[in-house]
Amino acid sequence: ESTSVYSGSVDGSLYLMKNQKEKLRMTMPMTLSFCYMALLWLREPITLSELLRFVVEGHIPYLNVFQHFPEKMKLCGLDLKIFSVESWPVYEEVFNKMHELAAFLDLPRFPEITESCFLHPDMLCMKYLMEANLPDELHNWTCRVVKKIGIGEVDFLTLVPGNKSTRKVKYDVLAAALIVVVLKLLFLLDDHYEWFLSEFAEERNKNDTEVCIFFSGAPYFEFKKWYEVVKHSLDVEQKKLDEERAKYLWRCEKPLFYSVKNKSKVVKRRQMVVNLQNQFGKLSGSVGRAEKPNPSSFQLSWSEENTDGSCFHGHSLKGILQEKCGLLTAMNPDYWLCTVKLCNEKLCGHLAHYKEVEFPQSYHFVLRLFSFLLRIQPSYIHEEVCMIEHKLFNKKLCKKLKYNSVLRK
Amino acid sequence: SSHEHKLNFRKSKEACLSYIQDALLQKQWKRAAEFLTCYIESLEKDYSREHIGPSEMIRRIGTEILWHHSQSSMKEFSCFMEQMKTLGVKRYLKVCLEHVFHLLCNGQIDEAYQNLSLAESWRFGEQTAIQDKEMKLIQAYRGLLDYYSWSKQKNILLEHGEDGFSDLAVEQEMHSYFRKAAVNLKEIIKIPGVWDLFVKCYVDLLEFYGDHNEARQVLNEYAYNSKFPANPNAHVYLYQFLKRQGESKKSLVSALKILHDIVPSHELMIDFNTMLQKSKKRKKRRLGLEVIFAALDYAGWKENAKAWSCLARQVKQIVISDKHLDWIKKEWNSRKDWWPAFHFSRYLAKRNWQENKSLSYEKALVAGILLGKDCKYFKYISHQGCKAQLKRFRMMKRFVNRHNPVYLRISG
Numbered sequence: 001e002s003t004s005v006y007s008g009s010v011d012g013s014l015y016l017m018k019n020q021k022e023k024l025r026m027t028m029p030m031t032l033s034f035c036y037m038a039l040l041w042l043r044e045p046i047t048l049s050e051l052l053r054f055v056v057e058g059h060i061p062y063l064n065v066f067q068h069f070p071e072k073m074k075l076c077g078l079d080l081k082i083f084s085v086e087s088w089p090v091y092e093e094v095f096n097k098m099h100e101l102a103a104f105l106d107l108p109r110f111p112e113i114t115e116s117c118f119l120h121p122d123m124l125c126m127k128y129l130m131e132a133n134l135p136d137e138l139h140n141w142t143c144r145v146v147k148k149i150g151i152g153e154v155d156f157l158t159l160v161p162g163n164k165s166t167r168k169v170k171y172d173v174l175a176a177a178l179i180v181v182v183l184k185l186l187f188l189l190d191d192h193y194e195w196f197l198s199e200f201a202e203e204r205n206k207n208d209t210e211v212c213i214f215f216s217g218a219p220y221f222e223f224k225k226w227y228e229v230v231k232h233s234l235d236v237e238q239k240k241l242d243e244e245r246a247k248y249l250w251r252c253e254k255p256l257f258y259s260v261k262n263k264s265k266v267v268k269r270r271q272m273v274v275n276l277q278n279q280f281g282k283l284s285g286s287v288g289r290a291e292k293p294n295p296s297s298f299q300l301s302w303s304e305e306n307t308d309g310s311c312f313h314g315h316s317l318k319g320i321l322q323e324k325c326g327l328l329t330a331m332n333p334d335y336w337l338c339t340v341k342l343c344n345e346k347l348c349g350h351l352a353h354y355k356e357v358e359f360p361q362s363y364h365f366v367l368r369l370f371s372f373l374l375r376i377q378p379s380y381i382h383e384e385v386c387m388i389e390h391k392l393f394n395k396k397l398c399k400k401l402k403y404n405s406v407l408r409k
Numbered sequence: 410s411s412h413e414h415k416l417n418f419r420k421s422k423e424a425c426l427s428y429i430q431d432a433l434l435q436k437q438w439k440r441a442a443e444f445l446t447c448y449i450e451s452l453e454k455d456y457s458r459e460h461i462g463p464s465e466m467i468r469r470i471g472t473e474i475l476w477h478h479s480q481s482s483m484k485e486f487s488c489f490m491e492q493m494k495t496l497g498v499k500r501y502l503k504v505c506l507e508h509v510f511h512l513l514c515n516g517q518i519d520e521a522y523q524n525l526s527l528a529e530s531w532r533f534g535e536q537t538a539i540q541d542k543e544m545k546l547i548q549a550y551r552g553l554l555d556y557y558s559w560s561k562q563k564n565i566l567l568e569h570g571e572d573g574f575s576d577l578a579v580e581q582e583m584h585s586y587f588r589k590a591a592v593n594l595k596e597i598i599k600i601p602g603v604w605d606l607f608v609k610c611y612v613d614l615l616e617f618y619g620d621h622n623e624a625r626q627v628l629n630e631y632a633y634n635s636k637f638p639a640n641p642n643a644h645v646y647l648y649q650f651l652k653r654q655g656e657s658k659k660s661l662v663s664a665l666k667i668l669h670d671i672v673p674s675h676e677l678m679i680d681f682n683t684m685l686q687k688s689k690k691r692k693k694r695r696l697g698l699e700v701i702f703a704a705l706d707y708a709g710w711k712e713n714a715k716a717w718s719c720l721a722r723q724v725k726q727i728v729i730s731d732k733h734l735d736w737i738k739k740e741w742n743s744r745k746d747w748w749p750a751f752h753f754s755r756y757l758a759k760r761n762w763q764e765n766k767s768l769s770y771e772k773a774l775v776a777g778i779l780l781g782k783d784c785k786y787f788k789y790i791s792h793q794g795c796k797a798q799l800k801r802f803r804m805m806k807r808f809v810n811r812h813n814p815v816y817l818r819i820s821g
Binding site for chain 1: 414424452467471474478
């Protein structure tokens with residue numbers, strides 16, 4: 001075979017050389033930034049975390065994408081460094097690159113994100129509340145918070161490339177963080193109050209069933225029951241996910257080799273790998289790798305038709321609310337801030353830092369739940385929570401800065 | 410489980426290995442195979458930089474799984490081993506040797522022998538010299554299998570001899586196995602190490618062909634050469650050889666003395682004490698007492714009636730002669746604080762009486778002498794023995810009562 005067939009790309013070596021003028025080089029993760037940018041422009045009903053999850057689940061060509069290249073395109077040499085993928089795409093990286101790209105391409109203001117858009121917090125919160133098996137009634141609360149701090153405004157949500165003054169919005173993380181804040185508003189989540197409220201609700205539910213056999217109206221939402229049901233499912237799914245990570249296959253049938261010289265070696269190795277995989281695959285006992293399930297938007301689903309009471313969508317918050325001056329407020333009078341002072345994002349790259357041991361376990365649990373659903377670190381959600389809290393309690397914070405970390409609402 | 414959502418090749422393979430490890434530890438072979446299947450692609454990223462790279466991992470894990478998995482056959486196992494041999498030339502001989510061990514465990518002696526011969530003929534540039542140690546081992550094990558064949562032929566010959574047949578062919582084969590075995594066994598035991606099995610076989614060969622001098626030299630080297638690691642068995646083998654040869658008590662004693670120094674709890678200590686007690690030399694008898702006391706310091710000897718009878722006999726003999734009570738005093742001095750609870754508790758008295766009357770007899774005698782007639786062990790046993798109207802217990806009681814003042818002098 002002539003060398004020209006396996007010379008790889010003409011400029012592969014140049015491409016990888018550090019070039020200070022052009023910081024934006026096309027990479028595999030960058031292709032996802034492009035995709036996300038396009039999806040955002042089109043306002044498609046898909047979030048970045050979903051996109052990345054589909055990539056990892058193999059529904060979107062990414063890993064070993066060169067398999068699908070036309071025959072004539074033969075990768076070798078330094079092309080391998082560009083096209084072979086050996087790590088899952090990282091949310092932050094794809095997100096940041098997308099914004100750089102939009103600015104680089106000098107794109108105008110993106111199509112507006114309005115209340116009826118999928119990416120609007122009101123919509124996303126609805127989806128995530130469902131997935132988290134939380135009462136629909138909580139949606140009123142997320143909407144209220146959105147309104148109060150102005151994050152539902154078109155100008156806040158719409159991307160203007162190159163505008164360094166506006167904060168870049170992570171729609172999915174924002175919606176998740178909103179739900180966390182609402183849960184803190186209503187249940188405090190200090191490892192005590194939420195269980196106390198739950199006992200109270202349990203009592204009420206028992207009385208109700210005893211007193212009126214045909215009681216209509218939704219049961220009181222019991223935090224404890226919800227926690228048990230959701231934790232169980234979460235643990236099962238997390239365990240599955242962890243095993244999938246360990247069983248993840250990175251290579252494909254088509255081997256990659258640097259040069260003609262090591263082609264035969266690589267092919268031989270590949271053959272041995274396939275043989276061994278067959279040998280031990282037969283001893284696995286499992287019925288081989290099942291067909292990939294279709295991509296699904298919901299990872300956890302709860303059905304109201306289940307009679308075991310494991311679906312909380314229709315449950316009521318009446319036990320934890322009260323009316324004051326014609327307005328429904330939470331019975332919970334307290335709130336604890338995740339952090340009194342936000343970090344300087346430009347200095348350390350983050351608004352806040354998360355250490356599990358420093359926070360209540362209930363708080364950690366809800367972070368873990370959304371961390372699983374969005375496939376991102378709990379600390380990202382924690383950061384957004386801090387950001388929302390600081391907007392929400394802005395006035396009070398300006399007054400009492402350093403000393404109080406527990407506020408009365 | 411980690412909530413880490415960043416994942417790369419290395420981390421996922423690390424996670425895979427930890428799942429494999431868990432499955433292996435719980436003997437879940439199917440599950441281990443499932444995860445190993447996913448790990449195998451690491452071979453394509455084997456840069457031989459790590460101490461134990463992917464190919465070695467796969468070899469070790471795969472060997473374990475194939476060895477234990479119910480659906481795996483020996484044929485599959487051998488096929489896998491052959492593949493593994495091609496993966497790492499630096500470990501080639503080691504893998505060959507391990508394969509041979511597995512074949513031997515499975516009873517496939519002939520196949521093991523073939524593999525050993527094949528491995529012996531392997532040459533690979535400078536690797537041959539580097540893997541010299543493994544080569545010696547391979548030759549040694551072939552020698553061992555040759556010994557095994559020799560042994561079989563010898564038995565056939567002996568059978569035929571009984572029947573009155575003489576079989577020249579068998580005899581010649583036997584001699585040829587001997588020559589092959591001897592050459593290799595001799596080589597390996599030259600290298601400092603623990604070669605118990607090889608030494609025993611070699612000595613067996615030498616003894617059969619009447620080369621007792623060589624046998625003695627080999628055993629002496631094995632036991633006394635300081636370059637070799639301290640090995641109690643070496644002294645045992647030497648002692649057994651000397652005994653077979655009918656050597657003098659003196660040489661037997663010197664062989665066992667070292668054994669006593671290294672392993673005071675060795676089972677041969679009974680023989681040793683018996684030998685020493687009978688000696689005319691005072692020093693030897695003194696040593697005998699030391700030896701038997703030392704052996705009984707160990708929990709494994711607590712219920713050994715023979716050992717106790719040795720001690721009882723010697724103690725009784727010293728008490729009767731009224732000479733050398735200071736020997737007992739010295740031995741008892743370091744033991745009087747803990748032997749009572751260790752050997753002579755009331756609970757043990759009851760148990761010993763129930764389970765082994767001879768044991769309780771011997772022990773009671775010793776207890777009575779060392780702790781006096783008021784000690785609970787002696788009191789209980791002698792009472793039970795007299796109640797059961799057993800003569801020897803009555804006599805023992807009388808003996809202890811008569812010599813009671815002795816205990817005061819001992820414990821003084």
